[in-house]
Amino acid sequence: MNILRFYIGKTILASSIMTLVVLAVIRVLFSLIDESSDFGKGSYQFIDGISYALLLAPKYIYEFFPMAILIGSIAGLGILASRSELTVMRAAGKTTGQIVGAALSYGMILIAVAILLGEYVAPKTTQMAEDIRNRAIYGDRLLKSTQGLWVKDGQNMVHISEVIGASKLKDVSIYQFNEQQQLKQLTQAASAELTDSGWTLINGQQSVISSQQIVQSLFDAKQWPTSINLDHLSVLKLEPETLNIRSLYEYRNYLHNNGLDTQAYDLAFWRKIIQPISIAVMIVLAASFIFGPMRSVSMGARVLVGVLTGMMYFFAIRTFGPVSLVFGLPAFFGALLPPLLFAFAAWYMLKKAG
Structure with missing residues (x-):
């Protein structure tokens, strides 16, 4: 079973990493295009835009992780299915649960990578990117320090x-x-x-x-x-997505103790907590597709379904949270509902597939 687990895990890891790279490259290119409208402001040039977009890549990879794992897992398991290797495994006495468990065991590696990115790499590189951009655009007019922000105003x-x-x-x-x-x-x-x-x-x-x-x-x-405007102040503002779990927790408590709105930071906190669960759900969902309705379809159809489902999940994460806050529901509920719904769908398809 160890050899089998390694073989399944290696296939899923390779497909998932490839998907992550493709999605990150596309997002970096779009980010560079977005920045092109600011080229020429201050000393902000094309090379600064490239540095800015590349430094945001870890943030984009972290955001795309569940979606990429779903597409990569569908592609990886689809390769095994197209070669009839999954059929051979089941004929040899391996249950669907054992195959899914093997996929999940190597999925733990991806979960560990996601945690490292979200907690240590992405916050630092995102801050570096913003510093490069702001220094080039505003020059001496803005100076950010550990004690706050200095702005030249006439x-x-x-x-x-x-x-x-x-x-x-x-x-x-x-x-x-x-x-x-x-x-x-x-x-x-x-x-x-x-x-x-x-x-x-x-x-x-x-x-x-x-x-x-x-x-x-x-x-x-x-x-x-x-003449100070919101663009100047964005240099100092702590965006929830750029903070790690500890910083989110501390800043959320600070806002709460001062009677300020904490909803955006609560939601970001729970999203980061639930991200590993989301990745595991995506692996199980991919297996439910392969053993269920997509058992005999082409690889192209599998990838297309993976992309569409991944996009649905990506937008569900970004929609359910804010909507739940509008209706006065806890941030925890808004962050947990999408993975719960997709987990239920995976369980239903696996149960139906037997």
Whole structure:
């Protein structure tokens, strides 16, 4: 059985890796095309776009993992079926469950690779990609550090500690200089919020500096005329998809403790937790297709069904989560429902196939 397990696993691994490479290459090319509209902004050129797209490849591979494993497993098991090797295995006394178990045992290797990508590789390379892009486009106007973001805003220098959500900033300091580059005013606010009328500073202090004195005043809310926009702030914003499980958990708790919306980070957290389950479900689903309705069809038809089913799963993952949040359902439910539905379909087809 060990030799048989190795043979089945090797076939599925080879097909799955090939599928992952193809999907990643296609996605990288589309990413490069998307970036072409920004070529020429600042010093952002074609070579920077290539670096940006390639560094995003681990993120794309991680996102495509379940879909690629489904297509690769259908192709791999389909190769064995087309050579009648699966029939010979069953004639030799191997049950469908044993064959599926052999496929799953080597699927654990793929699951381990997915975890490494999602937890260690993709977050780092994605951050590197964003740094390259932002440095080329904005140059000296933006400087990101471990303490936050510095933005040049006309004669002002603005420091922002953190971007929370799409329209809230934490700990904003505005340094206003005169034409001699001397500090003439310092405004500090606990937060800033984007409204229909622009940015509003909340709970702050303003210090007007002259050669004779410093005049300080407090304010509860104050309009902030600025050229800073959401594109600038995206440099600092922590996108849920770019964080690993530990960072998602810690940041989610931080938002919760400050009374802020945590839904997007809850959903991303549970998606990452459930990703290994999704990969296992895709392997079982592939086996259910091969032993069930696709037992005697051509390889082309198998791959086509794999691609279509994989796309269905890919879009289901991205649809069920947000929809569940709209209806007030737990993020865990939105992340778990797609693999549960596909697992049920796999179980039904395997049971029907006997």
